[in-house]
Amino acid sequence: MKKTTNQALVIFGASGDLTYRKLIPAVFDLYMNDSLPEGYAVLGVSRSAFSDKQFRNKMKEGIRLFAHYKDTGKEKIDDFLSRLYYLSIDTGKGEEYLHVKEKLTRLNKKLNLEQNYIFYLSTPPSLYTTIPKYLYGQGLTLQQKGFRRIIIEKPFGHDLASAIDLNAQLLEFFQEDQIYRIDHYLGKETVQNLMVTRFANGIYEPLWNRNFIQHVEITAAESIGVEDRGGYYDHSGALRDMVQNHLLQVASLVAMEPPTKITPEDIRYEKMKVFRSLRPFSKNDLKMNVIRGQYTDATVRGKQYNGYRDEINVDKNSRTETYMAMKIFIDNWRWKGVPFYIRTGKRLPTNVTEVVIHFRPSPQKLFKSADGTTNSDNQLILRIQPDEGILLKTGMKVPGRGYKVKSVNMDYHYSELNDHYIPSAYERLILDSMNGDNTLYMSNEAAEETWKFVQPVLDYWENDKDAPLHGYPSGSWGPDVADDLIEGKENTWRYPCKNLAEDGIYCEL
Numbered sequence: 364m365k366k367t368t369n370q371a372l373v374i375f376g377a378s379g380d381l382t383y384r385k386l387i388p389a390v391f392d393l394y395m396n397d398s399l400p401e402g403y404a405v406l407g408v409s410r411s412a413f414s415d416k417q418f419r420n421k422m423k424e425g426i427r428l429f430a431h432y433k434d435t436g437k438e439k440i441d442d443f444l445s446r447l448y449y450l451s452i453d454t455g456k457g458e459e460y461l462h463v464k465e466k467l468t469r470l471n472k473k474l475n476l477e478q479n480y481i482f483y484l485s486t487p488p489s490l491y492t493t494i495p496k497y498l499y500g501q502g503l504t505l506q507q508k509g510f511r512r513i514i515i516e517k518p519f520g521h522d523l524a525s526a527i528d529l530n531a532q533l534l535e536f537f538q539e540d541q542i543y544r545i546d547h548y549l550g551k552e553t554v555q556n557l558m559v560t561r562f563a564n565g566i567y568e569p570l571w572n573r574n575f576i577q578h579v580e581i582t583a584a585e586s587i588g589v590e591d592r593g594g595y596y597d598h599s600g601a602l603r604d605m606v607q608n609h610l611l612q613v614a615s616l617v618a619m620e621p622p623t624k625i626t627p628e629d630i631r632y633e634k635m636k637v638f639r640s641l642r643p644f645s646k647n648d649l650k651m652n653v654i655r656g657q658y659t660d661a662t663v664r665g666k667q668y669n670g671y672r673d674e675i676n677v678d679k680n681s682r683t684e685t686y687m688a689m690k691i692f693i694d695n696w697r698w699k700g701v702p703f704y705i706r707t708g709k710r711l712p713t714n715v716t717e718v719v720i721h722f723r724p725s726p727q728k729l730f731k732s733a734d735g736t737t738n739s740d741n742q743l744i745l746r747i748q749p750d751e752g753i754l755l756k757t758g759m760k761v762p763g764r765g766y767k768v769k770s771v772n773m774d775y776h777y778s779e780l781n782d783h784y785i786p787s788a789y790e791r792l793i794l795d796s797m798n799g800d801n802t803l804y805m806s807n808e809a810a811e812e813t814w815k816f817v818q819p820v821l822d823y824w825e826n827d828k829d830a831p832l833h834g835y836p837s838g839s840w841g842p843d844v845a846d847d848l849i850e851g852k853e854n855t856w857r858y859p860c861k862n863l864a865e866d867g868i869y870c871e872l
């Protein structure tokens with residue numbers, strides 16, 4: 364494989380959880396896969412006072428816990444750690460960025476980094492404009508000698524106005540092609556596979572439209588609660604945390620037209636067309652097609668769980684949603700009239716992220732299904748996680764007299780590709796940024812367009828005292844009114860069971 368050019372990754376917020384759990388383990392896995400260039404360094408920058416040695420020791424722990432190659436021998440890990448450096452500065456003070464520049468100059472001499480730097484902002488959002496401004500102040504954003512890129516973590520803005528403002532401010536210090544807005548969902552192999560499934564196979568695409576698809580369901584269910592992130596989450600909620608970014612990105616990959624070529628511009632262009640076609644919520648849609656919920660305390664399989672309002676750093680009267688479901692439409696030629704149902708929540712019965720394509724039933728119900736119903740819905744389930752794979756539900760004759768139909772599963776698991784290494788989302792995205800490929804990063808237009816779409820929901824929930832917030836017991840599938848969203852008497856959400864192939868409300872989880 365072609366090696367990337369020499370460079371450094373400068374992580375702001377290096378003493379935080381993301382660096383420890385995700386970023387350094389991902390860079391270590393890149394090292395193990397021989398994807399790092401000869402001249403390479405990671406410079407961690409934060410307020411906390413660490414020495415290089417202390418930083419390396421902490422990162423070693425992170426690698427041992429979270430890297431794919433966590434069981435690697437000490438020698439290799441130590442060799443990798445020798446490329447890690449640390450600098451403690453007050454990131455809120457412009458003059459302190461001189462130390463960043465000086466440190467980088469020294470590392471450049473020592474490791475021949477060719478003055479190529481990627482700045483990764485893994486900090487609170489309040490620093491998203493401060494850091495670029497001060498880097499600019501030291502001339503560190505100008506690409507006269509090497510390349511300069513910046514990766515911005517989520518949340519990219521808090522609403523439409525702040526996202527526009529953030530984009531405008533960033534563009535004062537960096538050009539758009541230097542800015543990498545990360546959405547880690549796009550780095551997931553199975554999310555990228557959505558495009559491949561659609562456009563590498565002749566059999567799906569002819570069916571992929573309003574004539575054959577009745578509705579589309581996108582679910583991201585998590586069994587964990589807000590854990591120790593109450594302070595952040597209580598100002599965010601499920602819509603900002605999961606839907607505006609991750610799930611609308613997934614929806615765009617399900618709905619987009621085939622790109623002319625597989626280039627960042629062509630793919631981003633097609634995705635943008637989907638965002639622009641999202642039907643804006645009317646007042647009635649806000650009342651009828653959007654549901655929010657919040658988990659309440661419950662005992663699940665013998666274990667007692669707190670309600671959301673009793674979580675640490677959460678307001679006792681909080682009206683933040685930990686669950687949201689909505690019915691939306693994409694008003695274009697392909698999707699006119701096809702509902703897309705999106706749902707996400709915390710403290711649901713299981714962990715699963717999947718896209719379910721519900722095909723229209725056969726025009727005549729010739730056969731009865733084995734369980735007495737006439738529902739013969741064919742479903743294509745694109746399982747994003749866990750146990751990534753593709754499942755097709757199709758009707759088969761039950762052996763014996765008569766013609767009874769049973770739904771059976773044609774189930775393919777990614778794990779069967781066991782000679783293939785599946786990189787983590789962060790590993791893939793960091794490597795892409797090192798190579799200057801921003802296909803899997805969000806454009807400024809996409810960030811703004813998706814905020815524009817969800818803004819009426821945010822306003823409705825914030826301003827209308829009558830906007831309902833439904834409690835749901837921890838360990839349940841969310842508010843039961845969510846079932847009313849789905850059109851058609853026989854249709855409900857899919858409720859995946861333990862093996863993620865069978866489904867139903869009452870099953871083993």
Ligand code: BG6
Nearest residue numbers: 517547583585604605609716748
């Ligand atoms: C993050 C959200 O962006 O995505 C979290 O802030 C959520 O609340 C997480 O748990 C889910 O990511 P994944 O990769 O575990 O599906």
